Amino acid sequence: MPHFTESIPDIFTALGRQSASARPPAELGSFESVAAAFLTRAADERITSQIIKALRDSGLMAPTQLAEADPVEVEDLFRTSGARSLVKLVRPLLKLAQWFAATLDDDDDVVLSVPTESLRDGLRSVNGIGPATADAVLLEGFGRAAYPVDRATYRILVRHGWIDLGVEYDEVRSLIEGALGDDPATLAWLSAEFATLGRLTCRATVAKCDRCPLRSLLPESGPLGDS
Ligand code: SF4
Numbered sequence: 339m340p341h342f343t344e345s346i347p348d349i350f351t352a353l354g355r356q357s358a359s360a361r362p363p364a365e366l367g368s369f370e371s372v373a374a375a376f377l378t379r380a381a382d383e384r385i386t387s388q389i390i391k392a393l394r395d396s397g398l399m400a401p402t403q404l405a406e407a408d409p410v411e412v413e414d415l416f417r418t419s420g421a422r423s424l425v426k427l428v429r430p431l432l433k434l435a436q437w438f439a440a441t442l443d444d445d446d447d448v449v450l451s452v453p454t455e456s457l458r459d460g461l462r463s464v465n466g467i468g469p470a471t472a473d474a475v476l477l478e479g480f481g482r483a484a485y486p487v488d489r490a491t492y493r494i495l496v497r498h499g500w501i502d503l504g505v506e507y508d509e510v511r512s513l514i515e516g517a518l519g520d521d522p523a524t525l526a527w528l529s530a531e532f533a534t535l536g537r538l539t540c541r542a543t544v545a546k547c548d549r550c551p552l553r554s555l556l557p558e559s560g561p562l563g564d565s
Contacts, residue, residue: 342513348554349552355527370394370399371479375474385419393415407432412432430466433465485511497556497562
């Protein structure tokens with residue numbers, strides 16, 4: 339069984355690797371892009387855009403303003419923006435704003451000067467932000483080379499024998515980041531591709547390998563157990 343790193347060229351070929359970039363680089367690192375990356379973990383792009391616009395129109399898009407906002411008022415703003423089901427994200431979002439304002443001062447030079455590991459530690463320290471969300475915010479919000487290991491990624495790697503069941507989050511993240519290098523666009527592309535496979539073919543309950551582009555990379559015995 340080839341190592342995950344050795345399999346990268348075949349994975350890229352099987353998935354039809356094309357260059358991809360989720361956001362224009364100029365936006366990355368602003369509080370707005372960080373908040374959008376956080377919200378997109380739970381909402382689609384349309385709802386995220388509605389919430390961002392509502393926060394902007396209310397003068398709350400600056401981290402210092404949002405950090406001091408009344409959570410009940412922000413929850414009402416979410417409801418009137420059509421994001422009633424995302425009200426639970428308001429308090430973590432305010433905590434994210436508090437961390438951003440206190441740590442990064444909403445200053446582009448400060449944001450650029452902070453190492454990725456420090457940003458990761460800071461994001462993980464925010465109540466309500468777990469390791470995968472922290473890496474998604476690093477990648478999509480700050481434009482850093484980070485890979486958010488979601489359940490689909492974990493499943494695919496286990497089923498192909500690229501990792502063992504039970505491997506820790508950071509070990510999987512390091513494996514993927516080490517194999518793909520430090521290009522955020524490539525990391526974002528693979529993350530999106532694996533998420534799509536996780537929805538369409540490599541589901542938690544069933545692996546539909548016969549219709550999956552990665553079937554030629556399976557072990558001879560087929561997908562390995564992941565539960
Ligand atoms: S070939 Fe099978 S195990 Fe591999 S990603 Fe596709 S569905 Fe999952």
